[in-house]
Amino acid sequence: MTFDPFRDFEERGYLRNLYGSKDVAAVKALEQKSFKKNLKSAIDALATTQFIEYKHILSIHKTLFGDIYPWAGEDRLATAPALNITKGGYDRMFAHPRDIRRAGEYAAYRGQDLSFMHEQPGEVMGLLAHAHPFLDGNGRTIMVLHAELAYRAGISIEWKQTDKVDYLRALTTELNDPGKGHLDLYLKPFIRSAIDRKQSISALKSLKGLGETQTSQDRLNRDSDRQE
């Protein structure tokens, strides 16, 4: 079933994309085009931001996906306050819309503790992933932010050596059992010293798996169906 949180797919197309297209594959390709085109702007803006806050996570998304979605930069509290997100068969991994801001703020705060980020970049990624602020584009938004946090902490992650299925498995474990080092254990062999921002941009642009359609296990359920 097509993801239709606005319940207007027939009238406005997939996720109200600016083209009104109902061809999900075509919309996904346009998403990736928007991402690649705007990646440098997003990273340049972060580079000039002294202290990164939740509002900057919203700005990253707006910059990356503003060419395709009118709701780019708006979180799930604004776009779909009654939706609960389920992935991989789990329905408690991601923040409730009311908690997204706090979760994102906390993730950004921990990620800017340089020694914490240096030692536990996986835990920071878990915190960012838990916030899951948006209806789509979360993976790409938090990868961009995480690359900046890593740069500041003097490290980088060689994502092209990771495997998306294994990574998501470790991330799922981290989200269900946070703060115990699950994702750090997975990422450890891929941690390198910092690369400059320009290199990060080309690495993110060429990363396979980033922005790929998620598995058929992914589902979104209404809060009322599952919770509270």
Ligand SMILES: Nc1ncnc2c1ncn2[C@@H]1O[C@H](COP(=O)(O)OP(=O)(O)OP(=O)(O)O)[C@@H](O)[C@H]1O
């Ligand atoms: N099974 C899972 N367990 C844990 N987290 C998951 C799982 N599947 C997806 N995620 C998280 O959600 C992100 C994907 O969310 P979304 O589709 O909103 O973003 P995206 O930018 O389109 O995705 P991506 O770039 O990762 O393909 C993943 O990168 C990861 O952070």
Ligand SMILES: [Mg+2]
């Ligand atoms: Mg997606």
